[in-house]
Amino acid sequence: xxxxxxxxxxxxxxxxxxxxxxxxxxxxxxxxxxxxxxxxxxxxxxxxxxxxxxxxxxxxxxxxxxxxxxxxxxxxxxxxxxxxxxxxxxxxxxxxxxxxxxxxxxxxxxxxxxxxxxxxxxxxxxxxxxxxxxxxxxxxxxxxxxxxxxxxxxxxxxxxxxxxxxxxxxxxxxxxxxxxxxxxxxxxxxxxxxxxxxxxxxxxxxxxxxxxxxxxxxxxxxxxxxxxxxxxxxxxxxxxxxxxxxxxxxxxxxxxxxxxxxxxxxxxxxxxxxxxxxxxxxxxxxxxxxxxxxxxxxxxxxxxxxxxxxxxxxxxxxxxxxxxxxxxxxxxxxxxxxxxxxxxxxxxxxxxxxxxxxxxxxxxxxxxxxxxxxxxxxxxxxxxxxxxxxxxxxxxxxxxxxxxxxxx
Amino acid sequence: xxxxxxxxxxxxxxxxxxxxxxxxxxxxxxxxxxxxxxxxxxxxxxxxxxxxxxxxxxxxxxxxxxxxxxxxxxxxxxxxxxxxxxxxxxxxxxxxxxxxxxxxxxxxxxxxxxxxxxxxxxxxxxxxxxxxxxxxxxxxxxxxxxxxxxxxxxxxxxxxxxxxxxxxxxxxxxxxxxxxxxxxxxxxxxxxxxxxx
Numbered sequence: 001x002x003x004x005x006x007x008x009x010x011x012x013x014x015x016x017x018x019x020x021x022x023x024x025x026x027x028x029x030x031x032x033x034x035x036x037x038x039x040x041x042x043x044x045x046x047x048x049x050x051x052x053x054x055x056x057x058x059x060x061x062x063x064x065x066x067x068x069x070x071x072x073x074x075x076x077x078x079x080x081x082x083x084x085x086x087x088x089x090x091x092x093x094x095x096x097x098x099x100x101x102x103x104x105x106x107x108x109x110x111x112x113x114x115x116x117x118x119x120x121x122x123x124x125x126x127x128x129x130x131x132x133x134x135x136x137x138x139x140x141x142x143x144x145x146x147x148x149x150x151x152x153x154x155x156x157x158x159x160x161x162x163x164x165x166x167x168x169x170x171x172x173x174x175x176x177x178x179x180x181x182x183x184x185x186x187x188x189x190x191x192x193x194x195x196x197x198x199x200x201x202x203x204x205x206x207x208x209x210x211x212x213x214x215x216x217x218x219x220x221x222x223x224x225x226x227x228x229x230x231x232x233x234x235x236x237x238x239x240x241x242x243x244x245x246x247x248x249x250x251x252x253x254x255x256x257x258x259x260x261x262x263x264x265x266x267x268x269x270x271x272x273x274x275x276x277x278x279x280x281x282x283x284x285x286x287x288x289x290x291x292x293x294x295x296x297x298x299x300x301x302x303x304x305x306x307x308x309x310x311x312x313x314x315x316x317x318x319x320x321x322x323x324x325x326x327x328x329x330x331x332x333x334x335x336x337x338x339x340x341x342x343x344x345x346x347x348x349x350x351x352x353x354x355x356x357x358x359x360x361x362x363x364x365x366x367x368x369x370x371x372x373x374x375x376x377x378x379x380x381x382x383x384x385x386x387x388x389x390x391x392x393x394x395x396x397x398x399x400x401x402x403x404x405x406x407x408x
Numbered sequence: 409x410x411x412x413x414x415x416x417x418x419x420x421x422x423x424x425x426x427x428x429x430x431x432x433x434x435x436x437x438x439x440x441x442x443x444x445x446x447x448x449x450x451x452x453x454x455x456x457x458x459x460x461x462x463x464x465x466x467x468x469x470x471x472x473x474x475x476x477x478x479x480x481x482x483x484x485x486x487x488x489x490x491x492x493x494x495x496x497x498x499x500x501x502x503x504x505x506x507x508x509x510x511x512x513x514x515x516x517x518x519x520x521x522x523x524x525x526x527x528x529x530x531x532x533x534x535x536x537x538x539x540x541x542x543x544x545x546x547x548x549x550x551x552x553x554x555x556x557x558x559x560x561x562x563x564x565x566x567x568x569x570x571x572x573x574x575x576x577x578x579x580x581x582x583x584x585x586x587x588x589x590x591x592x593x594x595x596x597x598x599x600x601x602x603x604x605x
Contacts, residue, residue: 055545062530063554067561098433225461225491228519241462241491338475339432342465342487342498353465355487359474366555368467368485378522407545 020048025392027056033130033396034403036377040389047392050384052377057407065367070096071170073367078164080352080371081405084123086115086155087347088405089168094249095343095354096170100336104250107295108172113251114185114288115158115167117281121192122151123348124274124281131271131397132203135212140202147195150188157181172298186289192282196275213268217383217395220265227379230372231350232277233399236270238263243346255287267398274400336360349373349400373399373406411436414458414497422448427478427502437485437498439478442510445501449513452488452497460488460497463513466523468531469500472557481505482533486513503533512538530555 026037035056041049065073077092078085129144159167203209224237242259244252260276262269338360344353350372359365376399428439452460465487480502489496512535525544532553
């Protein structure tokens with residue numbers, strides 16, 4: 001294989017007798033975080049060749065979306081990265097809004113920024129929990145799930161679902177936040193930095209944790225860029241690329257936050273980046289709550305999925321109770337632009353991009369999702385080849401992949 | 409630098425290759441021939457004033473029902489972004505139907521390996537010089553490329569590997585192992601977990 005990145009594959013100790021054998025890890029292995037199969041060629045415990053096999057969860061989203069209207073495809077995005085479904089929903093809505101040129105009310109922008117950051121917290125907590133569990137730190141798992149539960153309860157209060165939300169809409173959000181939601185969130189955000197310190201006391205200087213993470217899975221900035229890594233994996237290698245800063249969407253240009261970067265490029269660096277991101281997320285939510293303006297939560301000209309909010313949306317004479325939005329969208333006449341657009345957002349895993357080609361029919365002519373997990377699993381061989389088999393678990397964990405998003 | 413400016417520079421540099429430049433909502437796409445695609449992308453990546461170092465997205469498109477001049481049947485779309493200079497551009501390379509192949513860009517970005525495999529799998533464009541040109545999301549023995557416009561949304565036939573899978577279930581039943589893997593219900597075999605996902 002002619003891999004441009006020449007990671008020197010040196011077998012450190014000839015622990016095997018030189019005889020190679022293959023091992024198929026997965027697709028039901030608990031440490032592969034879903035249905036990922038990794039075919040390994042081993043010499044003793046050293047990985048000579050690693051080739052991940054995906055596609056077990058392929059549902060053909062690109063094809064399905066071509067046969068649905070823009071509003072109908074929203075529910076597909078829940079099923080991509082089900083750990084952080086809210087961020088995926090928002091990413092899809094932002095992309096369609098750019099395509100259809102729908103402007104979003106300021107209050108909706110703030111609410112969406114809040115839920116995006118909440119889902120970042122929920123996703124990073126699950127990542128930390130399982131990553132630590134894989135490496136052998138059991139306790140962190142329980143601590144993380146304690147806080148993640150608060151996030152899921154809040155989501156449930158907001159939209160009735162704990163996993164697949166479909167809460168944002170093209171042009172705004174479905175429902176307004178309640179007083180209680182804000183109060184609970186405010187309390188959570190105030191005490192969350194304390195909880196982060198709690199996790200850090202458990203593993204930050206833990207000798208086993210350091211042995212398993214420092215200097216393992218090292219990627220230089222050039223390597224990470226060539227591999228197409230995004231999110232904390234890229235920032236852990238010292239590249240300052242965060243779409244929230246580079247191409248701000250929603251209310252990210254109205255709040256103040258920092259992008260944590262580390263130059264080391266190993267698993268520990270990526271862990272530190274994500275921990276700092278948790279702190280920044282709490283900071284962003286606090287600012288959004290403070291600045292949350294009154295006003296409408298959905299744009300007047302938004303194509304709606306079901307009923308328009310009563311009293312807030314125009315209902316044209318002669319239309320049925322089920323709203324002008326849906327009917328207008330199903331008519332599919334001439335209101336849709338012709339062109340192609342690529343819009344990406346910063347989801348917890350990395351860069352989630354949507355590439356739309358519109359032919360003016362009301363359904364996307366072609367929709368392509370750039371899912372970070374797909375690219376990240378593709379980078380696994382570059383991380384794992386030449387390392388020990390036990391480090392493969394840590395390497396899968398540090399890439400933070402979700403197979404629902406990878407296979408689409 | 410503005411995207412349009414980059415597109416014009418590209419046109420000056422590769423005047424033979426550039427077929428069309430289109431602008432939509434501030435995003436510029438350049439339609440090019442496929443022959444020198446690697447040279448074009450290398451120039452975009454390595455020119456000091458352009459520095460498109462991040463390949464955001466690579467995907468294939470079937471242009472069968474699409475209106476537009478200079479379009480061939482198939483197309484490979486490269487979305488590029490420059491992290492230090494913060495500008496982006498889209499390159500759309502045209503690929504004819506009878507020879508659906510284009511040079512690989514894994515020599516520039518090794519991370520393009522998987523998106524190119526996906527493009528081959530779903531749209532049926534093969535990449536010359538690719539280190540591992542196989543299907544990625546669908547089974548290896550799948551027939552057809554689902555994102556071609558003539559491919560039906562719902563097929564009439566079962567996947568050819570299903571018979572083999574059913575046979576395996578019967579074999580596993582002898583060991584009492586079938587429960588966790590497959591469940592036979594009313595003569596129909598279903599892969600457990602299909603509905604939930």
